[in-house]
Amino acid sequence: MIEVRNLVKFYQSEPVLRDLSFSVAPGEIFGVVGQSGAGKSTLLRCFNGLEPYQSGSVQVMGREVARLRDKELKELRRDMGMIFQNFCLMNRKNVFENVAFPLRVWESHPALPKRVRRFLGIGETADARTRARVMELLELVGLADKRFERVQNLSGGQKQRVGIARALALNPKILLCDEATSALDPGTTLDILQLLQDINAHFRLTLVVVTHQMEVVKRICHRLLLLDKGAGLRLGRTEDLFLSPGGMGRFADEEYARLPSGVNIRLLFPREIARQAVIAAMARDLGLSFPIVGGKLEHYIDDVLGFLIINVPEENLDTVYGYLREKNLRWEALDDA
Amino acid sequence: MLEALLGALSETLYMVFFATLFSSIGGFGLAIFLILTGPHGLRPRPGIYAALDAVVNLLRSFPFMILMIALIPFTRTVAGVAYGSTAAIVPLTVAAIPFMARLVEGSLLEVDPGVVEAARSFGASDGQIIFQVMVREAMPSIVLNVAVLAIALLGYSAMAGAIGGGGLGALAYNEGYIRFRADMMLGAVAVLILVVQCIQICGNRIYKKLR
Numbered sequence: 186m187i188e189v190r191n192l193v194k195f196y197q198s199e200p201v202l203r204d205l206s207f208s209v210a211p212g213e214i215f216g217v218v219g220q221s222g223a224g225k226s227t228l229l230r231c232f233n234g235l236e237p238y239q240s241g242s243v244q245v246m247g248r249e250v251a252r253l254r255d256k257e258l259k260e261l262r263r264d265m266g267m268i269f270q271n272f273c274l275m276n277r278k279n280v281f282e283n284v285a286f287p288l289r290v291w292e293s294h295p296a297l298p299k300r301v302r303r304f305l306g307i308g309e310t311a312d313a314r315t316r317a318r319v320m321e322l323l324e325l326v327g328l329a330d331k332r333f334e335r336v337q338n339l340s341g342g343q344k345q346r347v348g349i350a351r352a353l354a355l356n357p358k359i360l361l362c363d364e365a366t367s368a369l370d371p372g373t374t375l376d377i378l379q380l381l382q383d384i385n386a387h388f389r390l391t392l393v394v395v396t397h398q399m400e401v402v403k404r405i406c407h408r409l410l411l412l413d414k415g416a417g418l419r420l421g422r423t424e425d426l427f428l429s430p431g432g433m434g435r436f437a438d439e440e441y442a443r444l445p446s447g448v449n450i451r452l453l454f455p456r457e458i459a460r461q462a463v464i465a466a467m468a469r470d471l472g473l474s475f476p477i478v479g480g481k482l483e484h485y486i487d488d489v490l491g492f493l494i495i496n497v498p499e500e501n502l503d504t505v506y507g508y509l510r511e512k513n514l515r516w517e518a519l520d521d522a
Numbered sequence: 523m524l525e526a527l528l529g530a531l532s533e534t535l536y537m538v539f540f541a542t543l544f545s546s547i548g549g550f551g552l553a554i555f556l557i558l559t560g561p562h563g564l565r566p567r568p569g570i571y572a573a574l575d576a577v578v579n580l581l582r583s584f585p586f587m588i589l590m591i592a593l594i595p596f597t598r599t600v601a602g603v604a605y606g607s608t609a610a611i612v613p614l615t616v617a618a619i620p621f622m623a624r625l626v627e628g629s630l631l632e633v634d635p636g637v638v639e640a641a642r643s644f645g646a647s648d649g650q651i652i653f654q655v656m657v658r659e660a661m662p663s664i665v666l667n668v669a670v671l672a673i674a675l676l677g678y679s680a681m682a683g684a685i686g687g688g689g690l691g692a693l694a695y696n697e698g699y700i701r702f703r704a705d706m707m708l709g710a711v712a713v714l715i716l717v718v719q720c721i722q723i724c725g726n727r728i729y730k731k732l733r
């Protein structure tokens with residue numbers, strides 16, 4: 186769907202994207218994570234030509250974005266929806282008109298007032314079609330009853346729903362999401378993520394999700410790219426990256442900010458062993474007990490997976506390492522904080 | 523006295539109305555060019571922008587009195603006459619166009635760039651973005667600026683007496699100052715204050731309605 190090869194972009198002389206290569210498959214939810222300023226938004230804007238790039242290649246649905254002429258670029262954009270952190274709705278229009286706007290942009294003679302078009306006998310059927318399409322979209326995002334509301338009077342979650350409906354208006358193949366949930370509270374974030382997942386599943390829409398929120402990528406992304414200062418640090422399946430030792434490096438470190446001194450070992454629970462009582466078994470088998478000092482059980486797409494951190498006294502270290510190796514568990518020793 | 527005041531008022535309103543109308547149109551057009559070619563515009567053209575910017579600043583730095591006199595030959599060509607209320611509309615308009623252009627440019631710059639980007643993201647053309655997104659979103663603020671413009675023109679029009687433009691300013695000067703008619707002076711000033719209030723209240727009303 187999207188093929189990126191050796192992409193490089195500068196702002197003046199400042200490199201913002203350094204030699205990125207990856208591809209996004211049709212129908213997948215692809216995440217781009219990284220800290221603020223990593224270049225995520227810039228990367229996303231290279232996909233629909235809102236930002237130019239200096240070298241390398243970005244092919245979207247087989248078309249090299251940098252080589253498209255004005256008209257072709259507009260057509261490409263018609264096939265790609267985009268949603269934003271701050272929703273970017275037109276405050277003076279109501280919900281209906283915001284969602285209808287992309288459709289009007291692509292109507293013939295959109296500039297003529299409705300009355301003139303009616304007089305000339307053009308646009309009647311287009312108006313009816315626009316109406317039907319907008320209502321369909323508003324039903325989808327659950328805002329049909331708010332269609333005449335001004336967007337200023339909506340909550341953040343509702344505004345993002347309008348943004349999603351607007352982005353879907355032209356039946357795009359790809360939906361670009363730039364920090365779509367970063368301005369929302371946790372509950373609303375979950376609702377919006379659910380909606381995005383539903384859209385991905387029902388319409389086989391390809392999603393590119395840009396965010397600095399680890400929770401978001403963990404929850405919905407099938408694969409992800411970890412971006413750091415414009416460079417791609419990791420690329421792979423979400424589950425593999427989060428569950429492999431050092432997979433997300435220091436980026437997933439917030440969870441164990443305050444661990445006791447000594448040796449802390451992180452045990453990873455992928456799908457197949459998540460529900461076994463690994464720690465209890467180890468304690469029993471070795472005749473030792475370990476304090477559990479941290480951990481997390483989480484939703485990766487639709488499975489509960491996670492890790493636990495145990496604190497092991499120096500003198501038992503070798504025994505424990507031996508046991509972990511023997512049982513073929515996935516684990517890593519953490520650096521002293 | 524009332525008759526004199528009413529006559530002067532109608533001359534003032536005539537000058538201010540048409541000068542506001544013409545300079546709104548001209549200033550609006552110029553602002554569109556400034557926005558298009560500006561540093562964060564849809565079609566950045568630093569050269570063209572710098573030139574337009576310089577012309578706007580130059581025209582705005584002329585004292586109105588001087589501009590009015592310098593424009594007399596031009597006024598004669600455009601209006602057919604060099605003196606009188608109709609003739610005064612020409613220099614008023616010329617002076618107000620760059621002023622209005624700056625005001626409208628400011629209004630358009632206030633439009634959230636994210637909204638513009640959103641419109642670009644679904645394939646809107648530059649024309650559609652300018653007129654259907656930016657101007658539309660900025661309309662309340664543009665209306666307020668038209669009121670500011672009209673009030674500024676009211677002030678300028680008082681100087682139009684110098685080329686026989688008449689109006690409240692000329693009345694206050696000729697009758698009130700030269701002939702020591704304090705009542706005329708006070709009357710003219712009172713009517714001017716009233717007109718300014720009316721314009722501002724109208725502007726605010728429309729602003730609230732549009733927002």
Ligand SMILES: Nc1ncnc2c1ncn2[C@@H]1O[C@H](COP(=O)(O)OP(=O)(O)O)[C@@H](O)[C@H]1O
Pocket residue numbers: 196201219220221222223224225226227228
């Ligand atoms: N228009 C611009 N001009 C110059 N530098 C920019 C511009 N936009 C972004 N940058 C810089 O590019 C880098 C990446 O920005 P961005 O893509 O917005 O990061 P992210 O979305 O990951 O927070 C930042 O260092 C930012 O300062």
Ligand SMILES: [Mg+2]
Pocket residue numbers: 225226227364
């Ligand atoms: Mg960003």
